[in-house]
Amino acid sequence: MLNSPNTPPLLVASGLAFSRNDEPVFGPLDLQVDAGEALLVQGDNGAGKTTLLRVLAGLLRPGSGQIQIDGRPAGRAERARFVAYLSHLPGLKPDLDTLENLNFLCGLHGRRARQMPGNALAIVGLAGYENTLVRQLSAGQKRRLALARIWLSPAPLWLLDEPYANLDLDGINLVNRMISAHLRGGGAALVTTHGAYAAPPVRTRLLQLGVAGQLAGDDTAGQSPAPRGNA
Template sequence: MTASAAVLLEARSLCFLRQDEPVFGPVDFALRAGEIALVEGDNGSGKTTLMRVLTGTLRAASGDVLLDGARFSLDTVAGAVVFLGHHPGLKADLSPRENLHFAVGLYGIRTGADVDDALAEVGLAGYEDEAVRRLSAGQKKRVALARLLMLPARVWLLDEPYANLDREGIALVNRLLDGHAARGGAALVTSHGAVTFAGDALRRIRLHA
């Protein structure tokens, strides 16, 4: 990542209030292609809230969000940004393969991506047709990670991506982040534990109420 890389996601004087009390802000950052940014802050500083503002599920009290230089809207974010939160966002009665096909039907597919290859890459070979409700929490997280590999979104918003993963799973998340940055994507990541990603592209964004 270089200083001349394109800005994919930008926040300008972004503030969020809850019951007229500030949760965070003002926040200013520019997330560039090839960059991974860690959102830091004490418990209650609004890390998850920021992610939800950036996905459009919560409305900021003030400030602007720009995606590829244009004013953010739910229409522009669809397919351009993918969010992975505390819940994997999977349909429990569908299989991992069916869940990925469903996501691709909604948001499109990344060039060269293949469902079975993605599931194998996250360690779910042999579980492609198992109902998601029968999988462990860690396996469900891996299905959600495979979804990242399938979709064309250049911006990843990952809220606690290391949760419910063993050491091998944590290393998997880091490999996916490295690969995404190398392809010209960018990611915003929150983590309550010590950050485990040590790639050259890592930078930090600090939230203050």
């Protein structure tokens, strides 16, 4: 799904940079994510992939640069409406069961029309675990539950930090199917990933962060580009 000339990109960042203790982590860099496409972010350890997503999600303040969401400056209201963030941490309550976690999170963030928590559990392969406490789940099952939360979110822009982590081959294929379906519905995704994992088979831009956090390239392809370098 391509944007019409009058439709702004879901996400635009210009001159974005972040430093920690006066040491540059990434940037300055420019990026854009349109409806119907994914931006794949790769780079060495320490290149700033996770930090970039935290800045875009509003959890860290950038050192410089501007962020727009759906054509407007990115504030709390824009992020609450348009952004769903999957951290490397699951963001789940360990002493609630899987269904209680999803119901709680839907109460906080809303829920996609015609999508129910029980259906989301089935989609991610956790049917039958509705009454299982999160602390009893494996790392891979917790990742699947976090993916169910993302699937239920009404937000069109997904920020996914290493979504393939702790997943087997079936789980990796699940992530790819979810991203593909989200993009077909007019959503977009920004995905950080290690080079060892296949990129989602969708319209993809590639953002390569250098060792010092500098932008090394931005490619657009009809199919996923081959990973460049290690992360």
